[in-house]
Amino acid sequence: MVQLQDENIEDEEEKVITTRKKSVKSSDDPLLTFLSGIKGLSDTMKKRVQKVLSTEGIVDPRGIKALTQKELENLPGISDATASLLRDQFETKSEGSIFLSLEEREELETVREKIKTGSKALDKLLQGGVPTGCFVELYGAPQSGKTQMCYSLAANTLLPEDFGGLDSGVIWLDTEGSFSSQRLKQVLSYYEYTYNIPKGKLNTNRFMVAATRTLAQIEQAIKEAGKIIPKNKVKLLIVDSLMDPFRSEYGGLGELASRQKHLNKFLHSLMRIAEAYNLAVVYTNQVMANPDPFATAMDKVQPVGGFVLGHASDIRLWLRRATSKIRNQYDAPHARRALITDCGWLPQEECHFSLGAFGITDVEEEANHRKLALELESGLVAPSEDEEEVQTEFVKL
Ligand SMILES: Nc1ncnc2c1ncn2[C@@H]1O[C@H](COP(=O)(O)OP(=O)(O)O)[C@@H](O)[C@H]1O
Numbered sequence: 241m242v243q244l245q246d247e248n249i250e251d252e253e254e255k256v257i258t259t260r261k262k263s264v265k266s267s268d269d270p271l272l273t274f275l276s277g278i279k280g281l282s283d284t285m286k287k288r289v290q291k292v293l294s295t296e297g298i299v300d301p302r303g304i305k306a307l308t309q310k311e312l313e314n315l316p317g318i319s320d321a322t323a324s325l326l327r328d329q330f331e332t333k334s335e336g337s338i339f340l341s342l343e344e345r346e347e348l349e350t351v352r353e354k355i356k357t358g359s360k361a362l363d364k365l366l367q368g369g370v371p372t373g374c375f376v377e378l379y380g381a382p383q384s385g386k387t388q389m390c391y392s393l394a395a396n397t398l399l400p401e402d403f404g405g406l407d408s409g410v411i412w413l414d415t416e417g418s419f420s421s422q423r424l425k426q427v428l429s430y431y432e433y434t435y436n437i438p439k440g441k442l443n444t445n446r447f448m449v450a451a452t453r454t455l456a457q458i459e460q461a462i463k464e465a466g467k468i469i470p471k472n473k474v475k476l477l478i479v480d481s482l483m484d485p486f487r488s489e490y491g492g493l494g495e496l497a498s499r500q501k502h503l504n505k506f507l508h509s510l511m512r513i514a515e516a517y518n519l520a521v522v523y524t525n526q527v528m529a530n531p532d533p534f535a536t537a538m539d540k541v542q543p544v545g546g547f548v549l550g551h552a553s554d555i556r557l558w559l560r561r562a563t564s565k566i567r568n569q570y571d572a573p574h575a576r577r578a579l580i581t582d583c584g585w586l587p588q589e590e591c592h593f594s595l596g597a598f599g600i601t602d603v604e605e606e607a608n609h610r611k612l613a614l615e616l617e618s619g620l621v622a623p624s625e626d627e628e629e630v631q632t633e634f635v636k637l
């Protein structure tokens with residue numbers, strides 16, 4: 241009897257799903273649906289606009305939001321009047337009034353999802369993880385763990401929701417040539433191993449990396465991102481590292497003003513993408529010594545990029561080696577500390593985390609993870625049937 245009821249429920253659910261699928265089908269192309277709602281455009285013009293936008297990589301109305309009025313006007317075949325019509329339609333359709341009540345604003349903020357870092361202590365510091373729709377800057381000396389944190393954030397974004405992930409896509413802009421696919425796979429293998437994730441459940445097809453050594457390549461990648469983001473449900477965009485191409489293409493002091501202007505423009509294009517698609521933008525940054533003799537301990541090292549970058553970052557996280565006291569206390573030679581140096585809604589607090597074969601973890605876990613990594617490598621851990629593939633892959637890595 242119970243079984244029968246269940247079957248009926250399943251039948252009903254099946255019906256609902258099929259109806260939903262049918263209704264979605266009629267509006268399969270979000271850009272077409274959006275364009276069809278514009279009253280002042282003829283059908284021929286709508287088709288032409290759609291063609292222009294898709295050749296520019298815009299296949300979703302949110303891509304229009306990610307462009308300025310000027311950028312829209314500069315697209316070939318789009319007149320100033322058409323650009324205005326597109327933006328007006330977007331504004332009336334999705335926003336109504338520019339003013340929001342406190343409740344509406346709160347609702348908007350709760351849309352933010354949190355990407356786990358791999359360390360519970362750091363997640364707690366960030367009130368759940370790295371929030372989507374925000375700019376997060378990871379800065380610190382070489383080897384402080386900036387790139388490793390990016391691997392862990394990428395893995396946690398790709399991870400299925402059942403295992404605390406976002407089941408979403410990641411875009412990685414590698415400006416230093418330091419990205420290693422083997423390393424990301426190694427971090428992912430750990431999650432597959434510990435959560436016993438069935439083979440094929442972890443969708444790595446949604447991970448896209450671009451070698452962007454020059455500013456022209458970065459700009460090209462940002463343009464192409466418009467196509468990739470909606471298709472792969474991208475929720476995390478990594479730039480490792482942000483200032484490197486700006487520093488190498490703009491030399492001496494004489495070019496500083498032009499560099500900052502260019503940086504500002506680039507950050508604004510990223511901001512529009514982050515807002516339009518509700519994705520987290522995480523960038524790494526180098527540090528320089530502060531020449532001010534009266535600088536406090538915290539200000540002795542500063543992230544590069546000046547005020548322009550400082551104002552753009554929603555959360556600035558300073559990564560550095562933990563003190564020997566902490567490293568000895570937890571038998572964690574790779575322990576690091578993370579300090580929130582600037583954030584409009586989080587206190588200036590610090591926590592510890594560790595680096596290891598499995599990416600970012602908690603300091604308390606480092607010794608155990610070190611042992612497990614060795615056991616996995618030497619084949620001492622007997623994997624279950626399901627884990628066999630993961631085990632083989634782990635050893636291969
Ligand atoms: N496969 C690995 N296994 C264990 N630890 C690693 C591995 N790869 C990198 N690390 C750790 O990460 C550190 C480098 O951190 P990274 O994030 O790349 O530095 P940066 O801040 O310069 O980007 C290394 O010193 C090492 O401790």
Ligand SMILES: [Mg+2]
Nearest residue numbers: 386387418524
């Ligand atoms: Mg690095």
